[in-house]
Amino acid sequence: MSAEDADSIAIGEPLMELTDLHRTFMMGDEEVRALRGVNFTITKGEYVCIIGPSGSGKSTMMYVLGCLDTPSQGSYRLAGYEVAELDDPELAALRNRYIGFVFQAFNLIPRTTTVDNVALPLRYAGVGVRERRKRAEEALTRVGLGHRLDHTPDRLSGGERQRVAIARAIVTKPELLLCDEPTGNLDSRVGAEITKLFEDLNSELGVTVVIVTHDPNLAKRAKRNIKLVDGQVVYDGPPQEGR
Amino acid sequence: MFEHILSAFLALKANKIRAALTMLGVVIGVLAVTLLVGVGDGARIYLDEQISGLGTNLMTIVPGRRETRGFGPPAGNTARPLVMEDVEALERQGSLLRGISPMVMGGGAVRYKGRTRDTMVLGVGPAFSDLRNMHVERGSFVRSEDVDSRRRVCVLGRTIVKELFGDENPLGQTVRLADGRFRVVGLMEERGTSLGFDLNDLVFIPVTSAMDLFNQDHLSQVLASARSKEDAPAAAEEIEQILARRRNGEKTFTIQSQDDLLKTFGALTAAMTLMLLAIASISLVVGGIGIMNIMLVSVRERTREIGVRRAVGATKSDILWQFLLESVVISSTGGAVGLGLGASIVLLLKRFAPSVPVALSPWIAAVAFGSSFVVGVFSGVVPARRAAELDPVDALRYE
Numbered sequence: 001m002s003a004e005d006a007d008s009i010a011i012g013e014p015l016m017e018l019t020d021l022h023r024t025f026m027m028g029d030e031e032v033r034a035l036r037g038v039n040f041t042i043t044k045g046e047y048v049c050i051i052g053p054s055g056s057g058k059s060t061m062m063y064v065l066g067c068l069d070t071p072s073q074g075s076y077r078l079a080g081y082e083v084a085e086l087d088d089p090e091l092a093a094l095r096n097r098y099i100g101f102v103f104q105a106f107n108l109i110p111r112t113t114t115v116d117n118v119a120l121p122l123r124y125a126g127v128g129v130r131e132r133r134k135r136a137e138e139a140l141t142r143v144g145l146g147h148r149l150d151h152t153p154d155r156l157s158g159g160e161r162q163r164v165a166i167a168r169a170i171v172t173k174p175e176l177l178l179c180d181e182p183t184g185n186l187d188s189r190v191g192a193e194i195t196k197l198f199e200d201l202n203s204e205l206g207v208t209v210v211i212v213t214h215d216p217n218l219a220k221r222a223k224r225n226i227k228l229v230d231g232q233v234v235y236d237g238p239p240q241e242g243r
Numbered sequence: 244m245f246e247h248i249l250s251a252f253l254a255l256k257a258n259k260i261r262a263a264l265t266m267l268g269v270v271i272g273v274l275a276v277t278l279l280v281g282v283g284d285g286a287r288i289y290l291d292e293q294i295s296g297l298g299t300n301l302m303t304i305v306p307g308r309r310e311t312r313g314f315g316p317p318a319g320n321t322a323r324p325l326v327m328e329d330v331e332a333l334e335r336q337g338s339l340l341r342g343i344s345p346m347v348m349g350g351g352a353v354r355y356k357g358r359t360r361d362t363m364v365l366g367v368g369p370a371f372s373d374l375r376n377m378h379v380e381r382g383s384f385v386r387s388e389d390v391d392s393r394r395r396v397c398v399l400g401r402t403i404v405k406e407l408f409g410d411e412n413p414l415g416q417t418v419r420l421a422d423g424r425f426r427v428v429g430l431m432e433e434r435g436t437s438l439g440f441d442l443n444d445l446v447f448i449p450v451t452s453a454m455d456l457f458n459q460d461h462l463s464q465v466l467a468s469a470r471s472k473e474d475a476p477a478a479a480e481e482i483e484q485i486l487a488r489r490r491n492g493e494k495t496f497t498i499q500s501q502d503d504l505l506k507t508f509g510a511l512t513a514a515m516t517l518m519l520l521a522i523a524s525i526s527l528v529v530g531g532i533g534i535m536n537i538m539l540v541s542v543r544e545r546t547r548e549i550g551v552r553r554a555v556g557a558t559k560s561d562i563l564w565q566f567l568l569e570s571v572v573i574s575s576t577g578g579a580v581g582l583g584l585g586a587s588i589v590l591l592l593k594r595f596a597p598s599v600p601v602a603l604s605p606w607i608a609a610v611a612f613g614s615s616f617v618v619g620v621f622s623g624v625v626p627a628r629r630a631a632e633l634d635p636v637d638a639l640r641y642e
Contacts, residue, residue: 010580023302068554068635089558096556103639123246125512171267 006240008175009079010121011045015208016065021074023231034060036231042210044106044175047202049219049239050212052228059180061228062212066178067095079175096124100167100169100207104181106161108153114140115149118167125172139167145196159190166197170207177201179211183218195221244564251569255576261572265537268530269577270584275523277585277603281517284607285600290508294501298375300341300475302480303499304465310594323495324461326404327451328369329486333467334487339478340369344468347453353399354419355407357468362403365418365448366453377442382414382429389428389449398429402442420446420481423456430436475500524614530577531618538570539624549630550638563631569614570623578615582608 009015023035032213035058042048052058062067064076067083070091076083079098086094098120108117118136140146153161169177176204177198183191193240195218202209211218219225220239227235253620255262306325330345337343347366352359371377379398389396397420404413413427425448434442454460469478479498487494542549549562557565589603 063636064637066554068639070582089560092553092556092558092561094254095554099552099554101551103551107547107639109548109551112253116253120552123250123554124552124558124561 001089005215007112009044011043011206013044014041014043014077015044015046016210017075017077018172019077020076021064021071021076023057023064023069024072034231035064035071038228040231040233040236042208044208045202045206046072046224047199047222048207048211048224048226049222050226050228051214051219055213056228057231058212058214060230060231062178062180065176065210066099066101067091077222087183092124092218096121096172098175100166100172100174100177102165102169102177102179104184106153106158106165106185108161108164110154111152113150113152114115114145114156114164117153117164118171120168122171123168135171136167139171140164142170143167157190158186159193162186162190162194163197166194166201170201173205173207175208177207177209179209179213181215182211182213185214188217191215247561247564247568248572250565251572254569255572256626258427261537265534265573266577266580268528268533269574269618270530270581272530272618273578273581273615274525274588275526275613276520276614277401277582278283278601279519279523279606280516280607281585281601281603282590284514284602284604286515288602289510289600290512291505294508296376297501298373298466298468300469300472300478300480301374301501301568302467302469302479303473304467304486305497305499306461306464306495308497322624323490323493325465325496326461329489330465332489333465333482333483335340337467339470339474339481341470343465344368344374344376345450345462346371346464346466347450347457347459348463349453349457351421351446351456352419353403353407355416355514356415358407360403361402361405362444362446364421364448364453364456366450366456368450371447371466373467376536377434378432379429379432382427384429385449390451393451393455394449395423396428396449398431398447399427400431400445401427401433402441403444403446404430417612419580420448421456425452425454426593435443443499455504475502495621498522527614527618531574534573534619535622535625538566538623539589539629540600542566542626542630545630546638546641549633550635550641553563553633553635554639559631562633564625565622566627566630567623570626571619574615574619574622578612578618582611582613585611 018038019039019040021035022033025032050058050061060069064071064097067078070084078094081090081094109120115133115136118139118179119132120133122135133172137146137149140149143166145160145163145167148156148160156164170239173209179198183194186194198211199207201207213219221241224237225235225239226233276578302324306323327345330343333340333343345368349364350361352361367385368390369385369387372379378384382398384398385396397418399413406415409420411421414431416427417424418427425562431443436442439468448456450462467482469475479500482498483494552562586603586608589601592601
């Protein structure tokens with residue numbers, strides 16, 4: 001499935017709608033209320049940073065938005081699907097089709113070539129082997145790594161690894177690029193390159209970018225910041241100066 | 244499915260040494276199954292050949308009752324012996340018999356020009372040669388007229404000829420057997436051993452002369468053979484009737500057929516093969532535990548990978564199949580290697596050491612390979628389930 005499909009969402013239409021969303025865990029005997037009544041909507045084509053101090057519920061938010069975790073209470077609709085109502089195979093299909101993940105630690109599969117790493121999501125989408133390789137090469141070329149197809153991750157620099165991870169995230173042409181501290185393990189120069197890449201992908205492909213971060217440099221370049229404190233939204237608007 | 248198998252092979256390729264060491268347990272297990280069962284099978288085939296080699300449709304009649312059927316007191320030691328008249332009756336009345344030979348067995352020293360050899364002396368009839376498939380190479384075997392006139396002639400086996408005569412021609416010479424003098428009339432052909440018994444270390448004399456020599460009036464046993472395999476049961480029935488009639492209906496003898504012997508040894512070797520299989524299975528089980536252990540380690544080590552796969556769209560069952568097939572691929576590959584090694588060893592033994600009885604039957608190849616597959620499934624289930632049930636969030640956070 002890709003953005004060209006008939007049921008894709010038009011720019012400006014709501015992609016993610018959160019209504020009074022709660023997420024509560026049990027840690028031992030203690031109840032941890034990571035998210036308490038979050039409301040916001042992100043529309044297709046937006047570039048959003050979710051910021052906040054550690055312990056604010058950022059990570060939980062990232063996993064809920066990525067359909068890896070489900071809300072305890074309230075509603076999360078992604079592309080019109082009520083996530084809480086889906087079972088495991090449906091959630092897997094939803095992630096595969098609508099979401100591309102970029103992690104702080106890159107999370108490439110070791111001892112596996114760049115092109116195979118990138119092609120991985122296509123395998124679960126049921127794409128044939130030859131088509132997978134072709135699309136993976138395209139995605140790698142798009143992130144500027146067309147010359148590193150058959151390298152294994154251990155032979156790449158940190159910046160290159162993150163580019164491979166981004167290629168893996170965009171290979172399915174998802175609606176949403178969901179990034180968890182994508183520049184956290186990179187020096188500032190490489191971090192800036194990666195930031196630029198997200199901006200380009202946002203403007204050129206129209207992919208919605210949601211970045212969970214506490215990097216102010218990353219946050220101030222986004223068009224919209226959502227600030228979480230203690231599991232609640234305390235700010236939602238354009239980047240504030242002086243942060 | 245093909246996808247999963249392919250990626251299982253890729254995962255193994257990515258960790259060659261570990262995969263090879265993990266396989267080793269199954270390789271050894273399947274090798275052990277193949278070899279041990281090969282030995283058991285070989286023994287069975289060897290015994291079959293040996294027993295069939297005794298002669299075709301052979302029956303042995305021995306005095307006394309070896310089995311009790313139905314009611315009545317058990318047969319005592321008062322068994323009426325078998326005598327020459329019994330043999331004559333069988334020769335006259337037995338319509339389904341191809342041949343019949345009385346037998347008297349005894350031991351004795353054979354002497355020639357100061358050389359002595361203790362050996363087994365068989366008193367036989369002329370039919371013995373055909374019945375037992377033992378033929379003379381030179382001269383003649385014991386003949387009817389030798390039996391009728393109690394002639395003191397003998398036929399020597401290869402070993403005795405070599406020991407007593409060396410290069411000398413024994414035909415026509417006279418040897419001392421116990422306290423009698425016997426003229427050598429025939430030399431047996433080379434026969435090898437049967438069931439550990441040297442068939443070349445024998446002296447044949449006419450059965451009547453043997454009774455004189457050992458001073459006895461009864462026979463040790465009587466050999467008979469049916470005209471065909473189909474006739475064998477009827478022939479045994481006929482012998483029983485003829486002999487029982489001469490004993491007022493009393494069955495004071497036992498007929499042992501080759502089939503009985505085959506069955507007895509068959510049960511024995513089957514039990515041995517099963518026992519060997521059980522022993523070999525233990526190593527296969529150990530191999531399986533090894534795989535399970537490594538798969539559990541592998542699942543733990545690849546926790547993050549599992550998280551990533553789930554994030555990019557793998558379902559629980561995708562993960563389950565991935566690890567299950569990895570285990571099956573390790574185990575089956577190990578099984579194939581073990582089978583290949585085992586088969587090679589069996590074939591090499593057959594070629595370079597033909598005296599070692601080994602065999603490789605297709606069923607054992609199938610069992611060996613099949614069991615390695617089953618071992619793979621069993622050792623893969625627990626780790627694969629564990630992998631599939633991992634929470635993707637925990638998996639991604641795993642350090």
